[in-house]
Amino acid sequence: MQFMLLFSRQGKLRLQKWYVPLSDKEKKKITRELVQTVLARKPKMCSFLEWRDLKIVYKRYASLYFCCAIEDQDNELITLEIIHRYVELLDKYFGSVCELDIIFNFEKAYFILDEFLLGGEAQETSKKNVLKAIEQADLLQEVRLGGGLFFLGFNSFH
């Protein structure tokens, strides 16, 4: 995988993970163009499109688009499964995850992603193991960043 973007239906970026070295300017340009392209797709169209020399796999979950850029040899159908697995992980962690969870806890969304994928490839195929690792790492945190509690399924804003 070369990169993964999460964005809302209004085109607002909620997460960006880049696995290839690009300048900030290039990243912004790619993001802008790709977001436009994906948002222009009609609901009946398939989840794959060719963009530049990459294959783009995208799927919408509620108000969020999950969009991955994969290489020619990568399997599009399994990429859909990867996206789905990530959503499942977020869902288990936040308890019925919604876009707001990802907005207010973006750093955690990144931590979860980084326990699931590394360098663009899946590092752990067991849902349980990923969540266990996150749980343990959370316990090591000395400070609660947002002032909220870290229990699974409980969100509170201070």
Place this chain on the structure above:
Amino acid sequence: MPAPIRLRELIRTIRTARTQAEEREMIQKESAAIRSSFREEDNTYRCRNVAKLLYMHMLGYPAHFGQLECLKLIASQKFTDKRIGYLGAMLLLDERQDVHLLMTNCIKNDLNHSTQYVQGLALCTLGCMGSSEMCRDLAGEVEKLLKTSNSYLRKKAALCAVHVIRKVPELMEMFLPATKNLLSEKNHGVLHTSVVLLTEMCERSPDMLSHFRKLVPQLVRILKNLIMSGYSPEHDVSGISDPFLQVRILRLLRILGKGDDDSSEAMNDILAQVATNTETSKNVGNAILYETVLTIMDIKSESGLRVLAINILGRFLLNNDKNIRYVALTSLLKTVQTDHNAVQRHRSTIVDCLKDLDVSIKRRAMELSFALVNGNNIRGMMKELLYFLDSCDPEFKADCASGIFLAAEKYAPSKRWHIDTIMRVLTTAGSYVRDDCVPNLIQLITNSVEMHAYTVQRLYKALLDDISQQPFVQVSSWCIGEYGDLLVSGQCEEEDPIQVTEDEVLDVLEGLLASNLSSPVTRGYALTAVMKLSTRLSSVNRIKKVVSIYGSSIDVELQQRAVEYNALFKKYDHMRCALLERMPIMEKAAANGPTETVQTNGEAEPAGLEPKHPPTIIQPANQANDLLDLLGGNDVVPVISTAPAMKPASAGGELLDLLGGLSLSAPTPAPPIPMSQPPFLLDGLSSQPLFNDIATGIPPMTAYNKNGLKIDFTFERSNTNPNIAIITIHAANSTEAEMTNFVFQAAVPKTFQLQLLSPSSSIIPALNQGPVTQVIKVLNPQKQQLRMRIKLTYNHKGSPVQDLAEVNNFPPQSWQ
């Protein structure tokens, strides 16, 4: 200084902003606060501030001033700090900046940290964004961790190693020992990442590939266990055990089995098993099947297995899920060349996909359909494709039309069917047909002699309905001009002849001339058609009137034609019949497909080149007025040969204009001679120019070199006539874009005679990939110094280019 606000607080505040300006203001305020907090070197709140900065960065605001702070966080002992610090590094730091190298030492320390989660952070960051320098420095640490028994770290180290290898391929060898026992792991995470690592190594090095081939049995065993094992809750996805691992193993098997008989045989069984046993109701199963199909097609599998694979793809085509259909069509397109017959069996399903709603699926189905057309299915396929052409989006129409023409040309079961198909395309998608198809179609129609009456009748009828589609109108008006007599005399055999009067025909053509819908090119066709009818119909007076009206047309092209046709009526009436005779069967030159050139259709090019000029007057060599053969053309001699321009007499020794100044004011005194090949140039010989077996020793020269186009001349003396020099031009294109519609023309002083044969092609490929050659024969009986003026026209990057040049540097041996 009050404590900086918390992250969530900031997010909440920013989200209340109602305008972009308001948001910007809030951000700026907070940025300033963060900056001063950084300046105070406050350890307590650094983490919080960087986190806020990362949020602002995601919104698109600058955050570079936080880069060093991230490094400080990474160096901190607190886990929270490290977590945010590494995240910040991955988001804000860029391997192009030297700043990132400061991380190296921290990462090295953290790779050896006592807490595995800290080690994990370091491995993740290195594997995500490590630069080549960092990778070189830290590869050793990664390699160490690859051998650890801690599976949490081992799996991360494996993917980190993949990144290191991608960045610094030379380091690959170093990881080889550590790969020894990777596949004996039970842990799926380690297995998965190990397979990824092995894949990377095999893809990069043929030596590694042969080394790892011995792992095939082990991989097959692991895959088998996954399929056969019962329900495993930890790895189950919709009833399938660890699909991610299955897919990666299949991919590695593909690489290992490619081109290797033994390995391919070893995996045959398992592939068959996966292909038949995998549950296909969900995307997950289909993902595995897809990977299996790709593997089967790539390795040396037995034919039964290959057919199984294609059948799976065929079933995919029937799947409700459009993603699966898309993937199937893409794969079938790749295999249609190698497994043509197997794919043919699914033809009807593929054709059904033409009706799909998704644009990408439709396009692939169209491409695949064209690939599957053959002599047996042409009628059925064409019906479907024509229907598709009717209803598809405009973006497809041009490609579809061209594809249909090609297919029809190759497999037409009968001439009538062919003509009918062409007409159907012209009438339904006539404005999307590529311009270069028009000459092709005209040639086709000309060659179908027995269909002329039928063709012109049908085209005429269609023209009555609709004159807006230019390529269609052009072909139709050409046909009417050529076969109008058949139309009027009602000679059609294929269908009931219609009653058409001469006036009706002329009405239609005049209508085209006058209509706003007609392009200038179309008008040219129409006018020429009218002119031609002067020898086929009896309403000559009406035609004369039409022609004289357009003599004062604003359109220069039209005006010129009209004036010349007028001249035909007035002064050259005796030639008119011969000039406007029926077209002969044209020789089809090199099959260039839709991009057939003007040149190869040569003298038969109807687009106004030929009847435009008054007839040739061929002079014996001693006459004052010499012939200039300016237009290239086929050397094969039809009755109507190339129509070179006629020049009035002029003072000796000058170079005469190319195609310019075709004034009709100076008639030549010489009597007209029926047009035929000048007898003294290589009499009766075919288009093969004569070359000496050995080089005549005339040095080659560069005649023209501008804008990336270089034309070299090489010389040869003719065997039969020592006064004839045979020049071969080599035109090469050093630019990045090809040059199309290339036409080379030459003029020589009047004591010379020139003959231009057909060029090898009208497209000069880019980057000097193959020059276009053309032969010029020059007769120089008076042994005068050879000079030449050349005119080049071509299309480059979409715009037409034209250039004139003088060539004076001929080596003396070429004309002495």
